[in-house]
Structure formats: structure tokens, C-alpha cells
Amino acid sequence: MATRHLYAVRHGAADSFGRLTDAGQRQSELLGERLAGLPVDAVWHSPLPRAVRCAQIVGEYLPGVAVREAAELLDHVPYVPDEMPPAWAGFFDGYDAAQAAEGAVIADSLTDRFARPAETETHEVLITHAYPVAWLVRHALDAPPVRWLGLDCGNTALTAIEYRDGLAPTMLLYNDMSHLPAELRWTGFGPGALP
Structure with a gap:
């Protein structure tokens, strides 16, 4: 087995209809510029429009690289x-057992793949979306399942994880927004003081 270098990203900022905003498009462009320096083999995306467009x-910044949909990246x-x-x-109010089971199946398929x-x-x-990124981070750190809660992630923030045979995953980056100017950072988070 060889090393899998995984770059997990939440899509760019989107409006209430799930379309990228002007800020989300610019975030996506800056992410593309940053990733252009890496030997990327594939870009996988969620089937939801905001991730597809991102x-x-x-x-566009990765000529010749396949851009494909992966159902496992669906927001869940x-x-x-x-x-x-x-x-x-309040977040889980009204969330039923069937929805929880469906989310668990998607989460398992995400990590399996x-x-x-x-x-x-x-x-x-x-x-993808904030929750799948949080789940991948929690999984890489071998943290209890409940620890995905509170692992927030900004729009187009970069998380890098490496997987090698026989070794625990290596977290290289989490929620890195260094490719974004100050006015495009911290989108996707709730109100409050941020560093």
C-alpha cells in the first residue's frame, strides 16, 4: 500500500439556496491557486451544488485532473x-433514529473509501461540507465519535491528512485558511470573537 494524501475542504461560502456567493467563488479560486502547486491526482466533490461549483x-487550476462526484461526500x-x-x-431536536442511522451509514462509507x-x-x-471534514478529522485522531461536534471548519479551509499502511493517520493541517485574505477568512462560522 502507498500513501494517500487527502486534502479535505469545505466548499466556498454559499447563499441560502446553496449557490456560491461572490465571496465563495473567490475563496474557491484562491484554493485552486494554492492546490495548483501540489501533484493532485483527483478532485472529488459532494453532489450538492455549492460543492460541485467549488x-x-x-x-480550472488543475489542468488534466479529473473532477468527479463522490456520494460519500454528501452533507450529513x-x-x-x-x-x-x-x-x-436544539441542533438535534426532532432528529429521528432513521435519520441518525442514515447518517452513520454515509459516515462509514466516507471513511471506508x-x-x-x-x-x-x-x-x-x-x-465537501463541514460535518464530513469534522468526521474525517475525528476519525484520523481516533477520537470518540461524539468529538466531531464542535470541530468547525471555515469555507475553503484546508485540512490535510496522510494515510500510510501500518501507521496511524498523520494530521498535517486542520482548518488552514492561509490562502485567504482576512476578509474571506472565518466565513461559515457562527458569531463570536475569532483569532
């Missing part, structure tokens, strides 16, 4: 805790 823009809630942290009770070494050395970009 991937198309990134693909990967894990619903049995004992709800009080701060999250991408969170492992590859047959050949590969560099793959995953353009």
Missing part, C-alpha cells in the same frame, strides 16, 4: 450521541 472552479450528520450535550440539544492508504501514491482533494 470543485469546478478548483479544477455522521453521529448522533445517546446523551446529548446541552449546547447541542477515503480514510485509508491507497494502492498507489495519490493526492486527492475532497470538496
